[in-house]
Amino acid sequence: MSERLVPAPDDFDAQIDWLHRQGWTDGLPVVPPTPARVEAMMVGIGRQPEALIGLVPPRWGTATVEVVAANAVMAGCLPAYMPVVIAALDALLDRSFNLYGTQATTHAVAPLLILNGPVVDTLNFNFGYNLFGPGWRANASVGRTVNLILRNVGGAYPGALDRSTSGQPGKYTFCMAENEAENPWEALHVERGFRADQSTVTVHPAGGIVDLNDRSSRTAEALMRMLAQSLKIHTGNGHLIGGEPLLVICPEHASILSREGVTKDQLRTFLWRYSQIPRSEFPQSYYRDDIEPLDDPDRIPLCRTPDSFIIVVGGGAGRHSMYIPTFGASHSVTREIV
Template identity: 35%
Template sequence: MTFAPVADGACVEETTADLLAAGIGDGLPVVPPTASRWEAMLDGVGDPDAVLAAVPPLFGELTARVAAGCCVLAGCRPGVLPVVLAAARAATEPEFNLLGVQTTTGTPAVGLVVHGPVADAIGLSSSTGLLGPGPHANGPVGRALALTLAVVGGVMPGVTTMATTAQPARYGCCLAEAPSSPYPGLAVRRGLEGDAVTVLSIGGTAEVLPRDDLDAPDDLLEPLADALAAPGRAAGVPGRLAASEQTLVLPPEVAARLARSFPSIGALQETLYTRGGERLGAPVAADPEAVVPVVAGGPGIKILHLPGWMGGSRRCTSCL
């Protein structure tokens, strides 16, 4: 699917309705993609029509031009396009299995984690309320990625995507990693430095609390292990988690507590993978590295569990 700039002064309601009639949009109001807004989003791009990837399910051609248009629709400010393009390219890597994520009857959404100084430069938050409403750019950037993958990939509910219920994160899901952490960031774990993005498939969200708010390691590890096992219990067949990843968004103070007992991220992952598997009686993820701690969030001890898609998807990271 493609679309073109609209006239200056175009009405939001009419633009939204016209685009939805053409199969473009997510049902929310869009910013009219005027030529001036589109060009501002493309500022600095050498060849906006170069084909960067093929996006399933219909394998449309990803270009900077169409992604820039989606950034405008989503309400983004200029400067976010490199992040959205890098994330869209990462999502087309074979191990991410975007075809499955986009077409399944299940609930997976594409989550985006941004690493490095670029997060602050484009107004992303790694702190309080980072996945909810706020003055930060997390919502528009996450929406821009979702729109890009849908528009280019030809995603149409009931036609090419068959999610029985879907979930709110399909409107967009974006966060920045905390700039200071006891553990290496997702990109650094892959041997990458500087500005980068990671895409991951998430099946939903769940809150996890330390037991009695105590400092003993088990007061954190036991609830986390229970959380990792829970999607397998709900799946009917516990072994369905064996091809998935599971993400844990650890607020900084929780990460600091865990790091006192597990200074190595690998040791923490191995422990959580083992304990979760003992509870479930089956693997809670594809391997220990598929238990993915991400340090982000504001003050407090509330952990966010993002269960992965059981159909099989591994996170992918790309530099800007």
């Protein structure tokens, strides 16, 4: 590791200031990645420090186990979180995620990590109250590590290779777990072919969060209509170029749907049909000729097919589900956490 050592001040506070001046932070204080801390972060990984995980666009920087560990130290991770970070990075580097596009676009996209399986309880990831908010070390530090890697290794510096017009808070950290205990349907990773007892991380190109507040609907149909109407954002990338819109259904909304026997596929089909927007409301340049609605050629759907919708359950008590718009030109990827 000696060839990667760089001189830094001895004083702890001076080290933090020095790291800021190097451009290696996200603007918040970080833990200095000393050799001892980086080595401790790699304990138990079972891979050599120089083992390559991949090249991170758009700069195509080299992400080795050691480099990932250094960023994990800065983000405040525990060593036990390293397999989650490595699996998430491997998923982001999958060609179908289009990390180059999400890193360099003017869109406000950030990678959202969704955890499933035993790892959620083992490492104490938040799936309930305030699951997108602060106060949970696993969620905050794992999501932050990924974004530090995208910045420090991939070169996604604002105004340079990261050309996002406005960005979003998810570029600091964006990590959640699914509330499988209150999910009346199959968990996300089971839908994607994994066993329930496997731990996975899914990376999704998220365009932000839209709160869907419905405290009045008493029937499944009324609730689904509210959800579908809320997805009609004319200037979102979904109706413009497609993608995989994500809904995080709160447990109370999930209960209303499940007690009337609504399946995930039925919910997807309903949302797909009733979130369509009249083609006449779009400028000619926005027409998407590749989309063929099932019943009405004069309406533009939010995504290519109903199957494109991703539906998970998350959050605590209260009737607030969440709509997470998609970047569009990217697909979510799931990896097992080993």
